[in-house]
Amino acid sequence: MSPATSFGLSEAAACVFAPRPDDHKYRRGLVELRTGSLAYPGAAVLGAEAAARGGAGFVRYAGPHAVASRVLDRRPETVCASGGHDADVVVAGSGVEDPGDPRLVDAVRRARGGSATVLDATALQAVPTEDPAVPGAVLTPHAGELAQLATRLVGRRIRVRDVEGDPEGIAAEVARATGAVVVAKGHRTIVASPDTLAVVVAPTSWLAVAGTGDVLAGLVGALGATAAHRDPVPPLAELAAAAAWLHGRAGALAAARVLDPAAPADDVLDDVSRAHRPVGGPVTALDVADALSGVIAAVLAR
Numbered sequence: 001m002s003p004a005t006s007f008g009l010s011e012a013a014a015c016v017f018a019p020r021p022d023d024h025k026y027r028r029g030l031v032e033l034r035t036g037s038l039a040y041p042g043a044a045v046l047g048a049e050a051a052a053r054g055g056a057g058f059v060r061y062a063g064p065h066a067v068a069s070r071v072l073d074r075r076p077e078t079v080c081a082s083g084g085h086d087a088d089v090v091v092a093g094s095g096v097e098d099p100g101d102p103r104l105v106d107a108v109r110r111a112r113g114g115s116a117t118v119l120d121a122t123a124l125q126a127v128p129t130e131d132p133a134v135p136g137a138v139l140t141p142h143a144g145e146l147a148q149l150a151t152r153l154v155g156r157r158i159r160v161r162d163v164e165g166d167p168e169g170i171a172a173e174v175a176r177a178t179g180a181v182v183v184a185k186g187h188r189t190i191v192a193s194p195d196t197l198a199v200v201v202a203p204t205s206w207l208a209v210a211g212t213g214d215v216l217a218g219l220v221g222a223l224g225a226t227a228a229h230r231d232p233v234p235p236l237a238e239l240a241a242a243a244a245w246l247h248g249r250a251g252a253l254a255a256a257r258v259l260d261p262a263a264p265a266d267d268v269l270d271d272v273s274r275a276h277r278p279v280g281g282p283v284t285a286l287d288v289a290d291a292l293s294g295v296i297a298a299v300l301a302r
C-alpha cells in the first residue's frame, strides 16, 4: 500500500455535486437512516439533519415510531414510511441499542453484497467475527470502537492506546479484514480501504462533543447517495474522506460563528496556521450539522 495521502479542499471538492437541471429528488440521492432508539432518539435526529444538510435529495427514516416523530419535529421533509425506491446508501447503527436489531442485521447483509452502507456505532458489533467481509461498508469507529472491532477481527488484543498510537496501521488491518472503508475518527481521521490510506486533519477540536459522530455518519450517507448518480462515481473511500473533511470544516464554521454569527463559510476552507488553537467557542452537534450547507456552498463557489 502507498503511504497515507493528506486529503484537502481539492479532493473534497471532487466529491461535492451541485444539482443539475434534470435532477429530481431521487436522482439527487436517497439515504435511508436505520438509526436511533428509545434510549437514543437524538442520534436519529442528528443523522437526519446531516443527511439533509449534506445535499441528499430524499431522506428516509426507518425506526421506532416515537423516534420517527422526533425526527419529523426537526426535519418534516423526512419520509418515515417504509417501502418505495431502493436506497442509494443505508446508514445504520448510530444510537441503536441492540446489535441484534433487524435493521442492523439487514444492513450488514446489504454491505456484504457490496451495496453502499455506513455501519456506525452499534452496527459495528453486528459485523460477524467469523465472516467479516462487508465490501460495501463504510465503518465509522471512534478509537474505543476500533479497538473492540480490531480485537475481534484481527485475532489479537488491541487496546484503545494501541489505536491511539497507530491508528493508520490498525485501520488498515481492519480494512483488509473486512474489505470495507474504515473511517477511524479523531482529531486526525484516518480513512483506510484495503489498498488506500488518507488522513483528514480537523481544523478545530470543538468537534469533541457527543453527537458529532452521528452527524458524520449522516453526511457520509448524503455524499454517497448524491455521488451514486454521477459518472464516474467517486470511490467510497474518497467520499468518506470528503465527508470527514467537510465535517471538520463545518465544526470550524460553527465554532467561529459563536464569536461572529456572520463569519463567512469561505474562511474555513483553507488551512490556517493557528488551526490547532481553540478558535471560536463551544458548538453542539446540531450546530455542526447546520453548518454543513454553508461549507458545501462555499466549496461549490470556489
Ligand SMILES: NC(=O)C1=CN([C@@H]2O[C@H](COP(=O)(O)OP(=O)(O)OC[C@H]3O[C@@H](n4cnc5c(N)ncnc54)[C@H](O)[C@@H]3O)[C@@H](O)[C@H]2O)[C@@H](O)CC1
Pocket (backbone or CB within 6 Å): 039, 040, 041, 042, 043, 044, 093, 094, 095, 096, 097, 121, 122, 142, 143, 144, 145, 160, 210, 211, 212, 213, 214
Ligand atoms: N444524542 C444521542 O442520541 C447520542 C447518541 N449516541 C449513541 O450512543 C451510543 C453509545 O455511544 P458511545 O460512543 O458512548 O459508545 P460506548 O459507550 O459503546 O463507547 C464508549 C467507550 O469507548 C471509550 N472510548 C475510547 N476512546 C474513545 C473515543 N475516542 N471516543 C469515544 N469513546 C472512546 C469510552 O471511554 C467508553 O468507555 C451509540 O449508539 C451512539 O451512536 C452518541 O452518539 C452521543 C449522542
Ligand SMILES: Nc1ncnc2c1ncn2[C@@H]1O[C@H](COP(=O)(O)OP(=O)(O)O)[C@@H](O)[C@H]1O
Pocket (backbone or CB within 6 Å): 141, 142, 185, 186, 187, 188, 189, 202, 204, 205, 206, 207, 208, 209, 210, 211, 212, 213, 214, 215, 216, 247
Ligand atoms: N479532539 C478532536 N478534534 C477534532 N475532532 C474530533 C476530536 N475528537 C472527536 N472528534 C470528531 O468528533 C466526532 C466524534 O464522533 P464519536 O466519537 O462517534 O461521537 P458520538 O458517538 O457522540 O457521535 C468524530 O467525527 C471525530 O473525528
